[in-house]
Amino acid sequence: MLADASGAALLGPGGLVAVGVYLVALVGVGIAGRMAREQDSLNDFYLGGRNLGFFVLLLTLYATQYSGLTFVGFVGQSYRQGYGFLQAIPFTMSIVGAYFVIAPRLYRLSGSRGYITPGDFVQDRYESSLLTVLTTLVFIFALASYILANLKAMGYVVQEATGGRVSMAQAIILLSLLMVVYETLGGMRGVAWTDVIQGTILLLGCVVIFFAIAYHYGGPSTIAGILQTERPEFWRPPDLNAKCKWLSTLVLVATGVSIYPHAVQRIYAAKSRRALRRSLQVMIFMPLVTMLPMIYIGWVGAAYFPGLGKSDSEKVLPMVLNELFEIYPVFQFLLVLLVAAIIAAIMSTVDSALLAISSLFTQDFYRRVLPAAPQNRLTRVGKCFSWVLMGVMAYLAIRLPQTLWRLTEIKLEVLCQAAPTMFLGLHWARVGAKSIVAGLVVGLIVTLTLLFGQDLGVSVSGRPWGVHAGIWALAANVLVVWVHSIFVSRQLTRRSQESA
DSSP states (O other): OOOOTTOOOSOOHHHHHHHHHHHHHHHHHHHHHHHTOOOSSHHHHHHGGGOBOHHHHHHHHHHHHOOGGGTTHHHHHHHHHGGGGGGHHHHHHHHHHHHHHHHHHHHHHHHHHTOOSHHHHHHHHHOOHHHHHHHHHHHHHHHHHHHHHHHHHHHHHHHHHTTTSSOHHHHHHHHHHHHHHHHHHHHHHHHHHHHHHHHHHHHHHHHHHHHHHHHHHOOHHHHHHHHHHHOGGGGOOOOHHHHHHHHHHHHHHHHHHTTOHHHHHHHHTBSOHHHHHHHHHHHTTHHHHHHHHHHHHHHHHHHHSTTOOHHHHTTHHHHHHHHHHHHOGGGGHHHHHHHHHHHHHHHHHHHHHHHHHHHHHIIIIIHHHSTTOOHHHHHHHHHHHHHHHHHHHHHHHHHSOGGGGHHHHHHHHHHGGGHHHHHHHHHOTTOOHHHHHHHHHHHHHHHHHHHHTGGGTOOOOSSGGGOOHHHHHHHHHHHHHHHHHHHHHHHHHHHHHHHO
16 A cells, blocks of 8 residues: 555654654644643543643544545546546535534534433434434444454555555554554543644645655646556546546445544534634635645656556555655655654544544443443543454454455445434424334334345346435435324324314
């Protein structure tokens, strides 16, 4: 993934020391988060006392939204798809657009009703334990697959960046231990503060690497001139199937990513409505300084390193940097910045998901079984669960085959089936729990049938007409909710008339 063209390590002894110092500093931030805690409660541990100001909230949202995929997968996709991959920028902006639909009301309700998790909103809004359990299980599945895939990615990154001096298993164990230490020390406050460091490194890495590469290879207009001759297919307009896929992906990303539990909890944790609004207003422009540079680097690779296959195309960034270093040795520091930025992006994703899944277990399951449990006991349970969960995820990431990466592909398709629960619950006062449950169950059945039907001998396509299985299922989900709500409404009207 990150080895250079010769397979040599990207980081020398000095680079390893620099990255090591950065990682150790994260534990110090976790300790600072623990010292700053105001009380031993779920509110303080999982939401940072609802005191995240504009700057911290912006960078924790930013660091959580982007992962190692930004530096590896996006560059490779841009290399293969050309200008068509610019679609990824509005896709990412659509997430922030969805936040604007749900965040203001969620923030207001979370403050007045004391929500800790998305499950608290579901239970309070619908008063249905069944719906709360089903929705929470969907959230946990999405978060677990998210953690697993990113742990595997983190192991590959470190192994290849060090030329095998640190094995994949060693990297997963070491960094998993590091994350669970600062997460259990500082909770949301510690995670958010580490996200400030990680988000800054991520942003700095994208911008500095972009300008360094543009300085040597030329800007987008120069690259476009080369590609117009060398890769004319880059200029070919998309067909109807591709357009359907783009629209499908936009809806999938907007409805799925925006309801990630760790994203919802950051909405709850905002210090004020003004801080939340300002953070989202800035967030909508972040793809332009994060994803656009990586997409441009993919174009540079297509212009100067043609003919690469799918696997090699994901090594374009280190290939471009290595050629740059041979000419300008002063840019050697970019290697350290690149590896640190990728590790930071992955860790900020994993630690946030870990904290969220711990809160779901503690608040939505354990506390419902033992409602009288004191706050300090609930906090200890959540911390212990984090250690157990991270141990299990690290073991699975090391032992299970790469085919589990398929979980990454389907998690959003499953997760978006919970979107009507959140979006309709906030904006449709008359929708009830039974309608939402019926829609959720139908949506999950349709999703799994389309995704795995062929494995079971059913002749179905996983993406009919280029539209994701999850979007077909979401359409069925919303349709069932609407029809069921009309039916229930008519029944209530008829009973009211009969009783009168």
